[in-house]
Amino acid sequence: MKRVRFLLTAVIVLALFWALGRPWPVAGARIPPAGKFLSPFSGFWVSGQALDALPEDPAIPGLADEVSVVWDNRRVPHIFAENDHDAWFVQGWLTARDRLWQMEFQTHVAAGRLAEIIGEGGLDLDRYHRRIGLPLAAKRALQSAEEHPASLEALSAYSDGVNAWIDSLSPAGLPLEYKILDYSPEAWTPLKTTLLMKSMALTLSGSNTERGMTVTREILGRAETDRLFPVHRPFTEPIVPEETMWAIPSLVHRVPHDDPPDLNDWEFTPAEETDPEETEHATGSNHWAVNGSRTASGRPILAGDPHLPLSLPSIWYELQITTPEYSAYGVSLPGAPGILIGFNRHIAWAETNGESDAMDQYLLKFRNGEFEHYFHDGEWKPVAWINEEYRVRDGETLKEKTAWTHHGPVPYLPGEESFSARLVPGAAMRWTAHDPSNEIRAFLELNRATGYEEFRSAIAYFDNPLQNFLFASKNGDIAIHHEGKLPQRRRGQGVYLSDGTDSADEWPGWIPRAQMPHVLNPARGYLGSANQNPVSPAYPHVLGNDFAPWERSARVFHLLEVMEAVTPERMLAMQNDTVGLYARRLLPELLAAVDGYDGTAAERAALEILQNWNHAYDADEIGPTIFDRWQRTLLSLTWSDDITRDNRSGRRPKRDTTLQLVLSDPDSRYFDDRETERIETFSDIALASFQSAVLNLTNEHGDPGDSWRWGTVRSTRLNHLALIPGLGRTGLATSGQYGVIRATTSSSGQSWRMVVALGDKPEAWGLYPGGQSGNPGSRHYDDFVDDWARGEAYPLLFLESPEADGYDLAGRATFRGQ
């Protein structure tokens, strides 16, 4: 009997072991394996602050010499190595120690391998990344890096450092997310670094408006669409001063293909393209530099704040790297060697997204439903197929193929549903990120550059995504380069979907790098960019057609123009500027349009608030909330009826175009609601949108009052990278808006604020929303977030030696080889 009972209980024990040792799907989510996860000796309980303990003189195989590391009181590591190899090795080791899961997860996603971690739910994103050729682009980038010994050494040493950390991990010491998602890290490789770089390229240059523009052209006609979406946007002052003379001949193009393809010739149904402004402006950036003629110190000051989608752990990892040859400080991308934005003893640099057009879509004609051949230049050419294998956790491995043409990949074949509303099924994409390039080399050389010529030579290796590289040096130079690999195009090419059957629409070559927009030491004594068009119409080459509206850059230029004896403190204050020029110009027109209107009590209160608003998007103001809703409703009422036909929605013109119409043509037909018999003007739409906005705000937040404050209604969240509940931060009452210098949205914003005053020794300030640790159980996971939300920045400790006497340090260690 006891034997039976033993067998019964043994079966129960085994069943418990099985059930508590594996994750379970519950309500669409995956519950971690309860036994493993709840163990107070190896589960989530031990992922607390004990992991914050800094290493004590670790011995790590692979190091050639001793490396000193000092952690300051914000846990920023300062690496002092005797050679480059050891510096990158320790950078990899330290970054993995703080951010391993983030590094791995991001590269899994970029490689199209998310389903291996989360199961079938990751498949659509995996297909998207593989089909747009992200892994292939990363492989080509690695091949390029392998041709340059220093780049290869950096990638290899960094990988070795990461792997040395991984090898030292026990299951109990794994970062929390591995325990939640129940998987283990794999070895780091240089390919993962290039995957990360290509993932960044996708974020910054993967946007493509050709589908929306083509549908708009179908609805409004070519001439009107071109008028509403000008390349040189209204009110914009370009990055390169307008008076710049371009001694560059216009490139000779092949016969223009002025009759763009008719959409009706292609069998695809354009999906509705929504154009929410917040999404469109989630990525952007500001930076500016002033030379010594404008500063109190007589030396240049540089400021930069890249705007990116925000998450925890943060996209950036802060550190200083010192070797006998150079010492650089700034933020790195966890997973890549070197520093991306920062400064050294001689120079400072920062980037904004260039916004030039790095991708075109080509509509194809296939011979039949097998998609084996496509028509090009009068003949049927074979489609090349790349085999893809998708391993799916708890599911079957899928084997699929991706079609490639000479243009590039065809992410979605006709009849397939596109993961991205911007990619047209049946179109091939030509994207400069697919071309071999070695961006790592650009940063490695930038880190040690000592002057303008070395800066210029370093960024010449940077191909994609196109960036505005801003530079300042302690010897007084300031410069900006719109840098990257950009095709030659004729005017208008690449704005709409291109004809993939005819080589006339292809890229005949590249804009010579020396002819890319740049300026050194302008007479006005300052430079800046905020994603606006880099050049005036006098520039002979075509760069793109979707640059940012004017407000941020105009505000930057205005403030710099009137500022004298500039100090770093004033630059830091400027990064927190929240004045909206769009509101400043549009609001008086709106108020005038509703002047004399006697509405409800809520409407009267709202108008009074707006009349007293100073156009600053501050968290405790109510004015921005009302204006924001009012202008959004106005844009929607103005354009929705004009850009929609037969269930096809085109692209909505940007707010600067609408403002220009308000100022110059308030009786424009676009203000008329086509669904009414009346002919409406701007005044009618202004009143209707005001009534609608106030009514909706009242329904959502009650009567006008504290609940309408901007920081409450439009708070900011920092989601966890894998969207795991509880591991992010929500409800941050932030000031700012995407159209002001302090460009904050509900999920994006200044991902790094930096101000550097050049001099005999650089003085710098900086802050990113996050914390140095990637461990959600650490207080250093998000210890910068509240200060970031308040608009603060920390003085950065640029150490000359590891002795660091007199500084408040968190710890120090000497790393040795074995």
Added chain:
Amino acid sequence: MLSILLAFILLYGIQLLHPAWWWVFLAPAVAGAITARSGWSGFFECGLGAGLAWGLAATLQMTGDGSIISGRIATMLQVGNPWLLVLLTFAVAFLCGGFAGMAGYYLTGGRGKKEKR
């Protein structure tokens, strides 16, 4: 009582040296095999010993290094109060340790078998 003590000491002690979670079965099974007087005594006493070992360790973590993480995991699992995680940890260890202790008893007859002799 002896089973409680043995399961507790065995599990806690071994886990300090080797943190793998499955000791929550093995240690109470050994305790049940040596000290349990009946199947149910093996279940309740070994379960309690295991539950207390994990519960105490979880409590120490929550009031020390794991204070932040327990709050975040409580939010993630939507259990509200982090102390419920301690309770959950106790419950899982109790269940595992209990059945393992019972199985241990049925394997050897535990202390009851020796007393009958």
